[in-house]
Amino acid sequence: MASILVIDDDSSICESLDLYLSEEGYRVRVALTGTDGLNLFVEEPAEVVILDVRLPDVDGFSILEDLQEEDENVKVIMITAYHDMETTITAMKLGAFDYIHKPINIDELEIAIKKALKTSEMEKKIDDFMTDPDRAFKTGDIIGNGPRMREIFKTIGVVAQSRTTVLIQGESGTGKELIAKVIHTNTSPDEPYIAVNCSAIVETLLESELFGHEKGSFTGAIARKQGKFELARKGTVFLDEISEMSLNLQAKLLRVLQEREVERVGGKDRVPVHARVIAATNKNMRDLVKEGTFRDDLFYRLNIVSITIPPLRERPEDMAPLVDYLLTKINLELHKRIGGVSEDVMEMFLQYNWPGNIRELENLLVRAAVVAKGQILGKNDFPDLLAEKGNGPASVADEGKDESGRFLTLEELEERHIRRVVMETTLNKGEICQMLGIARPTFERKLEKYGISFERE
Numbered sequence: 361m362a363s364i365l366v367i368d369d370d371s372s373i374c375e376s377l378d379l380y381l382s383e384e385g386y387r388v389r390v391a392l393t394g395t396d397g398l399n400l401f402v403e404e405p406a407e408v409v410i411l412d413v414r415l416p417d418v419d420g421f422s423i424l425e426d427l428q429e430e431d432e433n434v435k436v437i438m439i440t441a442y443h444d445m446e447t448t449i450t451a452m453k454l455g456a457f458d459y460i461h462k463p464i465n466i467d468e469l470e471i472a473i474k475k476a477l478k479t480s481e482m483e484k485k486i487d488d489f490m491t492d493p494d495r496a497f498k499t500g501d502i503i504g505n506g507p508r509m510r511e512i513f514k515t516i517g518v519v520a521q522s523r524t525t526v527l528i529q530g531e532s533g534t535g536k537e538l539i540a541k542v543i544h545t546n547t548s549p550d551e552p553y554i555a556v557n558c559s560a561i562v563e564t565l566l567e568s569e570l571f572g573h574e575k576g577s578f579t580g581a582i583a584r585k586q587g588k589f590e591l592a593r594k595g596t597v598f599l600d601e602i603s604e605m606s607l608n609l610q611a612k613l614l615r616v617l618q619e620r621e622v623e624r625v626g627g628k629d630r631v632p633v634h635a636r637v638i639a640a641t642n643k644n645m646r647d648l649v650k651e652g653t654f655r656d657d658l659f660y661r662l663n664i665v666s667i668t669i670p671p672l673r674e675r676p677e678d679m680a681p682l683v684d685y686l687l688t689k690i691n692l693e694l695h696k697r698i699g700g701v702s703e704d705v706m707e708m709f710l711q712y713n714w715p716g717n718i719r720e721l722e723n724l725l726v727r728a729a730v731v732a733k734g735q736i737l738g739k740n741d742f743p744d745l746l747a748e749k750g751n752g753p754a755s756v757a758d759e760g761k762d763e764s765g766r767f768l769t770l771e772e773l774e775e776r777h778i779r780r781v782v783m784e785t786t787l788n789k790g791e792i793c794q795m796l797g798i799a800r801p802t803f804e805r806k807l808e809k810y811g812i813s814f815e816r817e
């Protein structure tokens with residue numbers, strides 16, 4: 361139960377707040393003078409203090425400072441009969457959490473109390489992370505409350521006891537790499553974890569990256585190089601975007617998995633492979649096998665254990681805990697004190713269909729946290745989402761209409777499309793230009809024109 365201390369010389373205010381707030385489930389103490397209030401606080405701190413600026417014995421501001429000296433995390437809501445800007449500014453500068461005018465509007469006060477408590481709670485979590493930052497991020501807390509995520513946790517527990525190959529499938533941004541890392545840390549934490557993106561490099565380079573090469577085996581091979589399978593030792597090789605691997609390399613990978621040995625490019629020696637392979641894809645592998653772009657024998661070899669992560673839109677139960685978790689992480693990284701999102705934002709989040717899944721949610725929260733003025737993120741802190749009107753991919757595919765059925769102008773359509781590509785992919789500018797079929801200066805101009813921020817690269 362959260363505790364609140366009311367310090368006000370007006371006994372009728374003290375009484376009515378005591379009555380009302382106790383009824384609301386808070387533990388309430390009251391004091392009619394600054395000195396009494398401070399003594400009560402020293403005896404036992406309160407999470408929130410409601411403090412009158414004008415007190416008979418001491419100035420409210422000096423009490424504010426004393427309270428903070430006692431407990432730097434205390435949330436003080438100042439109350440005054442005076443509407444002057446200067447007092448308000450002084451109070452906020454001195455570190456008051458909020459400032460409310462008399463006559464007290466009880467709804468306003470209650471909102472302020474709730475915000476204060478939410479912020480305290482968030483600060484406590486940050487402190488926990490601070491004292492033990494490894495705990496959360498090394499094991500990679502995976503948020504998941506629903507039955508499908510719980511099934512995945514069980515599978516992770518089971519595969520962590522063996523070294524079988526795992527195939528992780530899921531839409532972009534659903535946490536495939538996160539799960540790969542958690543499997544790794546739960547299996548062989550002291551061995552290397554090595555990730556290779558199969559779509560990022562040309563085939564010949566990928567081959568030598570994976571398997572290594574001997575000196576002089578091709579132009580540019582000036583020294584012998586160990587491949588990722590060797591470097592991973594008894595750890596993990598994470599093959600991201602496995603569907604993008606050429607058929608030729610697929611054949612080679614299959615051999616490595618069957619024989620548990622690699623041959624460096626241009627070499628004869630066979631090097632034993634001990635690493636566990638985890639592969640990931642956002643494509644439907646069975647379709648690719650049917651189309652003939654992915655070897656069925658390799659698919660079966662990789663798919664010994666398969667984990668399919670549900671998209672965020674199918675996990676409404678995870679939305680609130682994810683927002684909480686991500687904000688804690690963001691606060692820590694950006695040195696912010698964001699307490700949460702407003703109810704209408706949460707509603708909007710639950711309506712939206714998140715084509716970029718958790719990565720998209722994280723990106724949105726980071727952007728909002730950077731520019732937000734308040735401690736609770738409101739609707740206006742998410743202009744991109746408002747522009748989307750909660751339709752995700754459908755909004756462009758929906759014959760380019762807005763939600764009232766009006767056809768969009770070409771310009772509006774262009775803006776939405778660019779926003780989506782920037783937000784939902786992790787591509788760099790060059791790659792996006794290629795995808796959109798426009799030159800870099802044109803792209804830059806459009807970003808500027810539509811006020812779209814591009815934070816990576």
Ligand SMILES: Nc1ncnc2c1ncn2[C@@H]1O[C@H](COP(=O)(O)OP(=O)(O)OP(=O)(O)O)[C@@H](O)[C@H]1O
Nearest residue numbers: 501502503531532533534535536537538642718719
């Ligand atoms: N269940 C979860 N709990 C907490 N954070 C998560 C969860 N799932 C994903 N994330 C976070 O979301 C971001 C995206 O996750 P990750 O990179 O693992 O996705 P991915 O599926 O590999 O995406 P892509 O297909 O685009 O490569 C990361 O910052 C990750 O930590």
Ligand SMILES: [Mg+2]
Nearest residue numbers: 533536537600
């Ligand atoms: Mg990934």
